[in-house]
Amino acid sequence: MGKLENMRLFVRVIEAGSITKAAEQLNLAKSAVSKRLADLEEELGSKLINRTTRTSSLTEAGANYYQRSLLIIDEVDELDANTKDSGRELAGNLKLSVPLSFGLAHLNTALDEFAKLHPDLTMEIDFSDRHVDIVDEGFDLAFRIGDLKNSSLQARKITRINHVLCASPDYLKANNAIVDHTDLPGHSILKYKNQPFTIFDEHGKSHSILSSSKISANNGDFLTQLAISGHGIALEPTFIVWQALKAKQLTLVLSNYSIAPMHAYAVYPPNRYLPIKTRTLIDFLVARFGDNPYWDKY
Amino acid sequence: MGKLENMRLFVRVIEAGSITKAAEQLNLAKSAVSKRLADLEEELGSKLINRTTRTSSLTEAGANYYQRSLLIIDEVDELDANTKDSGRELAGNLKLSVPLSFGLAHLNTALDEFAKLHPDLTMEIDFSDRHVDIVDEGFDLAFRIGDLKNSSLQARKITRINHVLCASPDYLKANNAIVDHTDLPGHSILKYKNQPFTIFDEHGKSHSILSSSKISANNGDFLTQLAISGHGIALEPTFIVWQALKAKQLTLVLSNYSIAPMHAYAVYPPNRYLPIKTRTLIDFLVARFGDNPYWDKY
DNA sequence: AACCATTGTTCTCATTTTGAGAACTATCAT
DNA sequence: ATGATAGTTCTCAAAATGAGAACAATGGTT
Known part of the structure; x- marks a missing residue:
């Protein structure tokens, strides 16, 4: 193994916090990591890491070696990348x-x-x-x-990522009209977390909506289906509901309001x-x- | 083998001028050098050296890689040296x-x-x-x-390195007195090369002495022995004749003159x-x- | 104080890598 | 056309390296 490879291994051990964790990340046996680290220290004639079976800390020499190694590794990676870029496909x-x-x-x-x-x-x-x-x-x-x-x-x-309030046309027909934000608490809001959310009116004034969710779930597609089925008003990002909106399965609610993106x-x-x-x-x-x-x- | 080691090998090939010469210098088989260079090029996906069996030249990528490699290698060597210096004996x-x-x-x-x-x-x-x-x-x-x-x-x-003119006491007794530089051509000068030499008088004036050497040799110890044996006036560095001078086996000639050090x-x-x-x-x-x-x- | 879990080290052995050397190819000089 | 030289390829032995088992050391928990 090479000097640079051992530098990388040393850096990885420091950043992982232990030889065991570094070995896991590198898909190596911890005996191999232990040995290569010991070999590097022997070659340098300096202890880089003081380690017991429970704790480890960088020596002064090790701290310097670590900082300088990072710079060298980055330079090598950049040199390699630049050389590889010379009229070549990404690989x-x-x-x-x-x-x-x-x-x-x-x-x-x-x-x-x-x-x-x-x-x-x-x-x-x-x-x-x-x-x-x-x-x-x-x-x-x-x-x-x-x-x-x-x-x-x-x-x-x-x-x-923009968010919107939307509901199915059937839901809107079957429930009280929503003219402004004060009408929202009377409705069932479908959202990720059962927490208040903030919307801004056309004057830029913010309003915190404290409506309890009948259903909350951390899956947007699921919530979209619920909204299409008339179970409530969904608060969701547009990248999830855009096709339902386009197909008129869902309709914007309070479209003159906005939500912080x-x-x-x-x-x-x-x-x-x-x-x-x-x-x-x-x-x-x-x-x-x-x-x-x-x-x-x- | 490691990336850094292959960089060093590549640099060595460039500086040696050929794979064959680099192999000799590194005490490696040229097949090994050829293979490692080819492996480095394959890993980089770039030809570094265009080579035929008789000539070779750096590619553009290779020229850049060479320059950048030198910098990286020096940084690694310096880092290693600094780490090794941390309270350590030279080794x-x-x-x-x-x-x-x-x-x-x-x-x-x-x-x-x-x-x-x-x-x-x-x-x-x-x-x-x-x-x-x-x-x-x-x-x-x-x-x-x-x-x-x-x-x-x-x-x-x-x-x-100072040079002096000196001869044995016996030689000086047996030959014409040497009062100033004009007396030298009549003597046998023992020196490295059968060429004129320049001395400076006490006023700093330079004089070129065109005396033919009966014997010239590129070994100062040999010339010293000849001078001690009375064969002539030796023109030699003091680091060779100092002990003979000290032991009075040789005596300075024209000691008020000087020779450019x-x-x-x-x-x-x-x-x-x-x-x-x-x-x-x-x-x-x-x-x-x-x-x-x-x-x-x- | 005893025990257990976890981390690091050491040792053995199998696997992989690497270099030596022979043979071959290509090129250039004679 | 021939020979010398440099580079490449291939085979095989030697060296390096990692996996895994066993062990030692340490710190937390009971």
Whole structure:
């Protein structure tokens, strides 16, 4: 094994927090990780990590080695990427974490198109709404909808996510008319969480709606079906209900009101050279969706 | 084999000028070098070197890769060196090219003392007066006396080399008196090359002496013995004749005149991070000899 | 204080990688 | 046309590396 590979392993051990976790992430036996780390320390003649079976900490030499290694690794990755870019097709693998609804309905076709454009590229798509740990789980890219929390991850905004209130024509006929926001509490709202939400009237004034949900669920498609069946007014992102709106299965409610938009982000590991395949995919998605996506045209 | 090791191999192939020469320098089979270079190119997906069986040239990608690799390699070497320096003894090997006379008489004791100070260090000393190719032959350091030619090598001045005219008392008794430089042509001068030389009188005026040498030889010890035996006036560096002067076997001739000094240099490969063991040795020698060396005290 | 779970280390062995060397190919000089 | 030289390919032995078992050390829990 090489010097650079051992630097990467050392960096991974630090970032994982233990030899055991690093071994899991690297798909290596912990004995192999232990040995290579020991070999690196022996070659350098310096202890990099003070470790017992329960705790470990960087030595002073190790802290410096870690910082400098990061820089060198990034330079090598950039050099490799630049050399590979010399008149060459994208190749390799992209491991992506994709939210269920957005992923199945929209990202899939975009990723399929991207894959056709780059035949030497492979992709592993993991559909999940859970909050993945990108570094820990080895993802190149993850997609998040909402507001990004305090995070060391780096993110690029992919598109705008608008939300609307909508109900079936039958539901609206069978229930009290909704003229303004004060009429909402008398209705059944179908939404993700049984929590109040805020809407803005045409004057920009915000109103918090404290309506109890008869049903709440964390699956937008399910809620859409309920709304189409006349079970209430759905509060959902347009990228889910756009086709039902278009087909007149659902109708906008209080369309002169607005809801603060969310955004969809592509999220990737921090302090790393961004591989061109990852960067190209993000650029492709920004161009494909952007701030005026097709699902807002209904 | 690792990415960094393959970078070093690639750089070596470029600098050696051929796979065959690089293999010789690295003590590897040329099939191994050929394979590793091909593997690196395959991994990068780019041809780095266009090569036929007779000629080779860098591609554009290869030229960039070469330049960037040099930087990365230096950074890694520096990081390693700094980490190794963390409260540690010098270790490893130093391969030195040492001129015969100066080496045997002076450097040897200095290097022996240095080795005693650094027990984990090993040294390979190659005694030769020939002009070695430091990079080609894998030397860490070479020593040169004289004036450095136009060279990309880097050098550090170790000490000053003074030359003197001297003869045995018997020779001086048996031959015409030497009062000033005009008396020299009537004498037999023992020197390295049968060429004129320049001396400066007490007023700083230079005089070219066109005396033919009965004997010339490129071995200073041999010439010293001839002078002691009364065969003529020797023109030699003090580091060779100092003990004969001290023992009154030889006496200065025209001691109020002077000869332009030369210098001894430690020479090392250019554009490289200088390993601390090499740097420490050079510092040691500068301190040990300096501009007023012990052989000038006679 | 005893016990258990977890992490790291060491050792053995199988697998993989790597280099040596022979044989071959291609190119250029004579 | 021939020979010398450099690079490539192939085979095989040697070296390196990782997996997994067993063990040691540490800290938390009871």
